[in-house]
Amino acid sequence: xxxxxxxxxxxNGQVFGWETHFVLTAWKIYGFAGLTMFTSRWFVxxxxxxxxxxxxxxxxxxxxxxxxxxxLLTYAFFGPKQDFVFVLSYLFPSVVAAYNLYLDVRYHKTxxxxxxxxxxxxxxxxxxxxxxxxxxxxxxxxxxxxxxPEKVAEPEEVSVD
Numbered sequence: 001x002x003x004x005x006x007x008x009x010x011x012n013g014q015v016f017g018w019e020t021h022f023v024l025t026a027w028k029i030y031g032f033a034g035l036t037m038f039t040s041r042w043f044v045x046x047x048x049x050x051x052x053x054x055x056x057x058x059x060x061x062x063x064x065x066x067x068x069x070x071x072l073l074t075y076a077f078f079g080p081k082q083d084f085v086f087v088l089s090y091l092f093p094s095v096v097a098a099y100n101l102y103l104d105v106r107y108h109k110t111x112x113x114x115x116x117x118x119x120x121x122x123x124x125x126x127x128x129x130x131x132x133x134x135x136x137x138x139x140x141x142x143x144x145x146x147x148x149p150e151k152v153a154e155p156e157e158v159s160v161d
Contacts (some may be wrong), residue, residue: 004030005080031075038068062101069094 009024041064049057069090076086107113 023078024032027075027079031079034068034071036068037064038072041065041068057100059104060100060105062097064098066094069097089157104124 004026007023007025008029009022011022011024022072025061041061044064044110045057045061048061050054073087075082076090129155
């Protein structure tokens, strides 16, 4: 993969009076794309939480986490530096993101709704095993008891003679 190391832009020297040592390669573009994807997940999570009015980790958060982690993982493993610490730093988040994405998809298949659409008070039990029978409905929130109105005496009929 020698083409990935080809210099696209070389800014070594003076740029606007500053000493720079920056070389742009295809590997760096690939790494920046992964970093952008990995970082953008926080904006997606913030938007979803603001919309729901509570903390929410929606499916896009986990998809961006997994894709960004995998891109950065391949960059760290195959890129110019090949730093093992960098590899390990993105290996764990990709596994966690894949697992949470699996749980979200499984919840959607089991209950017919996305996990982020279910209010937190409605979830009182963990997911059933994957082999369990699909329930008829989404678990509902605990019923709220309304105060019964007091019985009011009915007015007596008045006859007009």
